[in-house]
Amino acid sequence: MKLILVDDEKGIVDGIKIIINRYIPECEIVGVAYNGLEGGNLIQELQPDIVITDIRMPQVSGLDMIKWLKDKGSQTKFILLSGYADFEYARRGMQLGVQSYINKPVEEEELQSCVQQAMKAIRADRAKRQEVDDLKQEVRHLIQENALRDILDVGSDNTELMEELLEMAQIPTKGNGFAGFVLEFDSKLDALKEVSLQQVFCQVDLALEQYDGVYRFRYTGAQVAVVVTQGGPIRYAELLRSVQRLKEEVNLKLELSVTIGVGTIQERAAGISQSFEEARYALSYKVVKGANTVISFTDIINLSGRIQAVPEERIAKLEAALENMDEKECAGIIHDIFQLMEAEPSMTPADLQMQCVNILLASIRKMSFQQLQQNDFLGRHILSLDGISRFRTLECLEEWMIQVIRRIIEFKLEHNIPKKKDIIAEIKEYVSAHYNEPITLADLSARFFISPYYLSQFFKQKTGETYVSFLSRIRIGKAKELLERTDLKVYEICQRVGYSDTQHFARLFEKLTGCKPSEYRKRLPSS
Known part of the structure; x- marks a missing residue:
C-alpha cells in the first residue's frame, strides 16, 4: 500500500521511515512533505492509501489539510501525530474520519498497530466496493443479455x-x-x-x-x-x-x-x-x-451461388412425404431428383456432392441439429461429407440418400413425432398457455425440434408477425384482463404476465394499447 509522511520535523520523518521499512514491508513510502500545504498537494497528486501527518505545521495545519482533502473526495486513511496530548485535537480528527491518533514521541508498537488497523480498514473498504461493483456488473450483464435476446428474436x-x-x-x-x-x-x-x-x-x-x-x-x-x-x-x-x-x-x-x-x-x-x-x-x-x-x-x-438448387417444389413434396412418414413416396421423389441431376450435363462430382447436401438440409430443416445428433446414424452421416464422398455412381448415391431418409422416418416414429402437425398452431397454443414464463425462440426451437432460424422465418411467414410481437400481444392482452378483473398493482401484473422490468412493460403496454396501464384502468367503466 502507498503511504505518505507529512511532518515539519525531519527527524520525526526519518524515524518513521525506518520503522515502516523495517516492520511494515506491505507499505511503500511514496513521498514526504514538511508542511500542510505541500502535503495536501502531494497527497492530491499521488493518491496514497495511508497518510501519517503531524497536526501543528507551518502554513497549513494537519487538520486543515485533511479537511481540504476530504472536501475534494479523498478516500485516504489518515493517522494523526501530535506532541500535544490534547483531547480537542483528537476529537476534531475523529470528526474528519481520522483512522488513529498517536502522541509523540512515536512508539514502534503503537505505530505498527495503527498502520495495521488502517490497512485492515482499507482492505475491508475495497472488498465492499468490489462486491458492489460485481453486483452492478452482474445486473448490467443480465439487462444487456435480456435486451439482446429480445433483439435477436424480434x-x-x-x-x-x-x-x-x-x-x-x-x-x-x-x-x-x-x-x-x-x-x-x-x-x-x-x-x-x-x-x-x-x-x-x-x-x-x-x-x-x-x-x-x-x-x-x-x-x-x-x-x-x-x-x-x-x-x-x-x-x-x-x-x-x-x-x-x-x-x-x-x-x-x-x-x-x-x-x-x-x-x-x-x-x-x-x-x-x-x-x-x-x-x-x-x-x-x-x-x-x-x-x-x-x-x-x-x-x-x-x-x-455456384450450382443450380434443387427445385423448391420437389423439396416441398419431399417435406410433405416426410411429414406423412411415407417412405415409398420419399423414395420416388429422391429418384426424380436424381434423374434431374443426371440430365445436367455440366454436373461435376463436387457439384453432385453439394446437391445431395442441399437435399438433406432441406429434408431436415424442420428438425434441430441437437435432435439429429441423438441418432447415431444421422449424426455420423448427415453431419459430414464422408458418407457422400464414398460413392462413385449415381445409383449407389441414390440408394444411400434413400437410406438416410428412411432413418429420418424411423427417428420421427421412435420419438412419436405426429404426422402433418401444424407446428405453428402448436407453438401458439403452447405460448398462450405459458406466456408468463421466460420463453425464448431458442427454448421453443429445442422443445419443438426446429432450428431457430427456420422457426423464426416460418413463424413470420405463417402468422404475418414475428414471434416476439406475438408473445408481446398475448402478454399485453392478459395484462388488460388483469387490469379489468383484479385490483392487482401494475408491478404485480407486470410479473404475472412474464415481464421483470416494470418500465419496459409500461412502455410496451402504451405502445400496443395507446395508454399506460394505470390510465387504462381509470378509463374502465365503473361497475
Whole structure:
C-alpha cells in the first residue's frame, strides 16, 4: 500500500521511515512533505492509501489539510501525530474520519498497530466496493443479455423497438458497426458447465478485445451468442481473423471443439438480428464445412451461388412425404431428383456432392441439429461429407440418400413425432398457455425440434408477425384482463404476465394499447 509522511520535523520523518521499512514491508513510502500545504498537494497528486501527518505545521495545519482533502473526495486513511496530548485535537480528527491518533514521541508498537488497523480498514473498504461493483456488473450483464435476446428474436423489421431495447441496455447505437456470431460446441457438451462457460467468455473477451463492445451469453444448450459493436466501421476480414483465433484458443486452452457461424457487418442497430440470423444460417452449413470450423455467411452465399438448387417444389413434396412418414413416396421423389441431376450435363462430382447436401438440409430443416445428433446414424452421416464422398455412381448415391431418409422416418416414429402437425398452431397454443414464463425462440426451437432460424422465418411467414410481437400481444392482452378483473398493482401484473422490468412493460403496454396501464384502468367503466 502507498503511504505518505507529512511532518515539519525531519527527524520525526526519518524515524518513521525506518520503522515502516523495517516492520511494515506491505507499505511503500511514496513521498514526504514538511508542511500542510505541500502535503495536501502531494497527497492530491499521488493518491496514497495511508497518510501519517503531524497536526501543528507551518502554513497549513494537519487538520486543515485533511479537511481540504476530504472536501475534494479523498478516500485516504489518515493517522494523526501530535506532541500535544490534547483531547480537542483528537476529537476534531475523529470528526474528519481520522483512522488513529498517536502522541509523540512515536512508539514502534503503537505505530505498527495503527498502520495495521488502517490497512485492515482499507482492505475491508475495497472488498465492499468490489462486491458492489460485481453486483452492478452482474445486473448490467443480465439487462444487456435480456435486451439482446429480445433483439435477436424480434426480427429486423422493428427498428424502433430495437433502438429502445439497446438504449435500455446502455449499448451505444449511433455511428456504430455491428456483427453477430454463434458458437456451437461439440454435441457431447449439450449443457456447458458454468465453469467452462465462464472460461469460454474469457476467451471471447481476449480474442475480441480490440472492439469497443463485446456482449456474450449462452443462447441455448451448447450455443453461445456473441454481438460485437464498434464506434466506426468493422473490417470483415479482421473480424474473421479474430474469430478464427478464438476458435484456435478454445481448441488449445479449453480442449473444446467449437463451430462458429459469423454474420455480416451491419451499420445500423436494426441489423443486429439480421447479422445473427445470418450467423445461425451459416452455422447450419457445418454439415458441409465440417465441425470445428469458422463459417462466414458470405462464404455460404458464394457457395450456394455456384450450382443450380434443387427445385423448391420437389423439396416441398419431399417435406410433405416426410411429414406423412411415407417412405415409398420419399423414395420416388429422391429418384426424380436424381434423374434431374443426371440430365445436367455440366454436373461435376463436387457439384453432385453439394446437391445431395442441399437435399438433406432441406429434408431436415424442420428438425434441430441437437435432435439429429441423438441418432447415431444421422449424426455420423448427415453431419459430414464422408458418407457422400464414398460413392462413385449415381445409383449407389441414390440408394444411400434413400437410406438416410428412411432413418429420418424411423427417428420421427421412435420419438412419436405426429404426422402433418401444424407446428405453428402448436407453438401458439403452447405460448398462450405459458406466456408468463421466460420463453425464448431458442427454448421453443429445442422443445419443438426446429432450428431457430427456420422457426423464426416460418413463424413470420405463417402468422404475418414475428414471434416476439406475438408473445408481446398475448402478454399485453392478459395484462388488460388483469387490469379489468383484479385490483392487482401494475408491478404485480407486470410479473404475472412474464415481464421483470416494470418500465419496459409500461412502455410496451402504451405502445400496443395507446395508454399506460394505470390510465387504462381509470378509463374502465365503473361497475
